[in-house]
Amino acid sequence: MMADLEKRIAAWLDGRISEAESETLQQELRDSAEARAMFNSFAQLDAVLHEVADTEQVGAISKAGGSSISTPKPAMTRLAKAALALAAGIAIAVAAILYVQYGSANRDIARITGLNGGLIWIGNGGQIVQGPGSRQQPTRWSNVLNEDAELPGGTIEGTALDSWFELEFLDGSTAMIFGDSMLTFSDQGQKEVRLKQGRFSADVVPQPSGEPMLVHTPVADLTVVGTQFDVEAGPESTMLFVREGKVQIRRVSDGKTVDVTADHRVVVTADSDMLLWLVGPDRAWVQTPFWENRSTSGNQDSTATQETRDSDGTRNLLLSEEPTTLPAQDTGHIIRSGDVFDVGYVWRSDKWWAAQDQVAIKLFTTDNDLMSGTPTDFATLLSGTPTGDGAYQAGSGRTTATETEAGKKLFVAIDTQDGGGDLHGVARIDNFQLQVTPIHKSGLRRLDDFQLEGTPFSAPPPAPTAVIIIGGDVRNGNFNRL
Amino acid sequence: MKQFSKKKTLNDDERYEVFVRLLVEHEPRVRSFLRGLLPTWYDVEEVAQEASLIAWRKFDDFEQGTSFGGWLLTIARFEALKYRRRVARSPLVFAADVWDLLADEAAGEENLQIRRQHLEVCLEKLERTKRNLLLKVHTPGVVIREVAQQSGKSEEAFYKVIQRLRVILRDCVLTSIAVENS
Numbered sequence: 001m002m003a004d005l006e007k008r009i010a011a012w013l014d015g016r017i018s019e020a021e022s023e024t025l026q027q028e029l030r031d032s033a034e035a036r037a038m039f040n041s042f043a044q045l046d047a048v049l050h051e052v053a054d055t056e057q058v059g060a061i062s063k064a065g066g067s068s069i070s071t072p073k074p075a076m077t078r079l080a081k082a083a084l085a086l087a088a089g090i091a092i093a094v095a096a097i098l099y100v101q102y103g104s105a106n107r108d109i110a111r112i113t114g115l116n117g118g119l120i121w122i123g124n125g126g127q128i129v130q131g132p133g134s135r136q137q138p139t140r141w142s143n144v145l146n147e148d149a150e151l152p153g154g155t156i157e158g159t160a161l162d163s164w165f166e167l168e169f170l171d172g173s174t175a176m177i178f179g180d181s182m183l184t185f186s187d188q189g190q191k192e193v194r195l196k197q198g199r200f201s202a203d204v205v206p207q208p209s210g211e212p213m214l215v216h217t218p219v220a221d222l223t224v225v226g227t228q229f230d231v232e233a234g235p236e237s238t239m240l241f242v243r244e245g246k247v248q249i250r251r252v253s254d255g256k257t258v259d260v261t262a263d264h265r266v267v268v269t270a271d272s273d274m275l276l277w278l279v280g281p282d283r284a285w286v287q288t289p290f291w292e293n294r295s296t297s298g299n300q301d302s303t304a305t306q307e308t309r310d311s312d313g314t315r316n317l318l319l320s321e322e323p324t325t326l327p328a329q330d331t332g333h334i335i336r337s338g339d340v341f342d343v344g345y346v347w348r349s350d351k352w353w354a355a356q357d358q359v360a361i362k363l364f365t366t367d368n369d370l371m372s373g374t375p376t377d378f379a380t381l382l383s384g385t386p387t388g389d390g391a392y393q394a395g396s397g398r399t400t401a402t403e404t405e406a407g408k409k410l411f412v413a414i415d416t417q418d419g420g421g422d423l424h425g426v427a428r429i430d431n432f433q434l435q436v437t438p439i440h441k442s443g444l445r446r447l448d449d450f451q452l453e454g455t456p457f458s459a460p461p462p463a464p465t466a467v468i469i470i471g472g473d474v475r476n477g478n479f480n481r482l
Numbered sequence: 483m484k485q486f487s488k489k490k491t492l493n494d495d496e497r498y499e500v501f502v503r504l505l506v507e508h509e510p511r512v513r514s515f516l517r518g519l520l521p522t523w524y525d526v527e528e529v530a531q532e533a534s535l536i537a538w539r540k541f542d543d544f545e546q547g548t549s550f551g552g553w554l555l556t557i558a559r560f561e562a563l564k565y566r567r568r569v570a571r572s573p574l575v576f577a578a579d580v581w582d583l584l585a586d587e588a589a590g591e592e593n594l595q596i597r598r599q600h601l602e603v604c605l606e607k608l609e610r611t612k613r614n615l616l617l618k619v620h621t622p623g624v625v626i627r628e629v630a631q632q633s634g635k636s637e638e639a640f641y642k643v644i645q646r647l648r649v650i651l652r653d654c655v656l657t658s659i660a661v662e663n664s
Binding site for chain 1: 504517518523526528535564569570573574576579580583595596598600602605616617620621622625627628641644651652
């Protein structure tokens with residue numbers, strides 16, 4: 001019996017226990033103090049073995065069992081290991097001691113090329129440095145992160161939705177994080193970054209042979225030789241989109257590996273099939289029927305829709321606070337007084353979208369019923385502020401037309417309302433729907449209401465029903481039509 | 483001098499040093515405690531990192547002269563509980579009642595502590611090849627299944643060998659602790 005218990009404990013510690021065995025083990029632990037003592041002793045033994053093994057054979061950033069690093073590197077002392085762990089935010093102050101012993105490890109490896117919003121950098125030596133937009137109370141040791149400052153590696157944490165941080169390594173490779181993200185970066189001859197959570201984009205120049213850039217997330221390890229890619233990481237999933245070149249991604253839990261080539265994306269979770277999805281190329285306004293760019297620039301060749309960062313596996317509209325972009329449509333609908341317009345869509349914030357920024361759906365008419373005419377807005381329907389978790393959220397609004405708009409053509413624009421932030425934010429919209437319900441004011445007679453003399457009165461008119469003006473494939477509400 | 487570095491006062495240096503020394507002293511206990519609650523070393527590293535950061539941020543609240551180890555362990559237990567909620571769907575994660583039992587007992591003062599010096603003595607008693615094999619499968623980043631596949635043995639046979647070595651080592655360590663206590 002004891003041997004069976006030992007076997008189950010070992011299987012649990014090695015991460016290879018079956019669900020049934022786990023249930024049995026848990027029952028044994030519930031029932032028996034002796035079993036718990038045994039479990040505790042093996043867990044402690046595992047921890048100390050791990051510590052000893054870690055000291056004798058260690059990589060640049062220590063990784064847990066199941067990671068991709070399978071070629072241990074030369075031994076380092078525990079303190080040295082702790083110094084590197086510090087860079088990952090593990091033991092902030094250990095490096096203060098090690099700074100003297102391992103000064104060479106403290107060389108600058110990258111330069112800040114841009115930053116915004118609440119940021120905290122934790123680096124070797126235990127400095128806690130906040131960005132200029134940080135809302136947190138500065139500590140006594142705080143200073144301010146600046147553009148062009150050089151860093152020796154460490155952990156950068158975005159603390160607000162509008163936080164972003166751009167870094168350039170000595171070889172010209174660049175990396176960015178956005179929003180509520182945490183990234184640890186190091187370069188001891190081989191770039192290694194660890195995205196604990198959030199969004200990360202990189203443009204990596206070709207790396208030396210045998211020393212690819214390594215990117216670790218909670219569920220996957222990426223090997224990058226030289227390419228452009230975006231990663232979104234959460235505690236249970238990682239999404240990788242490769243814009244150029246090729247990236248190898250490996251699921252930590254079972255070692256399953258796939259090569260992701262340009263214009264493909266893959267989602268890794270514990271039970272995903274890790275299939276590659278082809279992400280179609282960007283489409284310009286001229287390739288996007290019904291919609292046009294009504295901004296002052298009127299540039300119809302700029303990007304209108306993309307397949308990346310989608311809501312449902314299909315194309316979405318790229319919305320920007322840039323004044324050069326304003327998606328709009330001539331709906332063809334002639335407004336009648338009392339028309340009730342309902343708008344619905346899904347949207348998510350993206351790069352540089354600030355916490356108070358909102359999507360603003362504008363319904364308007366023009367002085368000559370042409371898109372090129374002088375516009376008059378009669379309704380602005382705001383989305384509300386973003387959740388900031390990278391998920392799509394619903395937006396909706398309703399307005400009623402008055403006599404002022406009656407008889408004119410309806411136009412709709414998907415605009416933004418700037419709530420702050422230094423840069424023009426980006427958001428994504430999908431599945432836009434605009435419908436009208438003709439509810440007419442009593443006392444105002446329409447042609448349909450007149451009866452021809454001698455004809456019997458018809459039955460009372462049916463309750464008004466909504467008619468979709470834009471939605472799904474109708475007038476390209478899903479942005480997928482070509 | 484870098485724009486972002488700031489000359490620290492002597493008091494700050496002292497404060498760093500106090501924290502460093504306390505952390506280095508007590509971190510192994512925390513990791514050992516977490517290992518008995520969290521299913522993978524990845525989880526342990528995550529929570530240990532978070533606990534260390536929080537301890538640093540709250541270091542002003544720590545009352546000098548009281549038990550830093552106990553304080554750090556409390557933070558680690560709380561962080562582990564938060565982490566557990568995120569990974570609770572995994573079959574490797576213990577049910578809440580089992581978790582509480584294990585956490586209570588592992589955090590207790592009376593709980594015996596296997597320390598590195600115990601282990602090193604016992605490791606030296608193993609044959610060199612067995613010692614190296616055992617350390618290899620416990621090296622961070624090494625996947626035990628891959629080592630098993632490379633060993634030329636069946637996975638089942640390989641796990642049995644490793645488990646036998648663990649039992650020998652555990653018995654040796656417990657004996658040396660008992661001798662030490664007597």
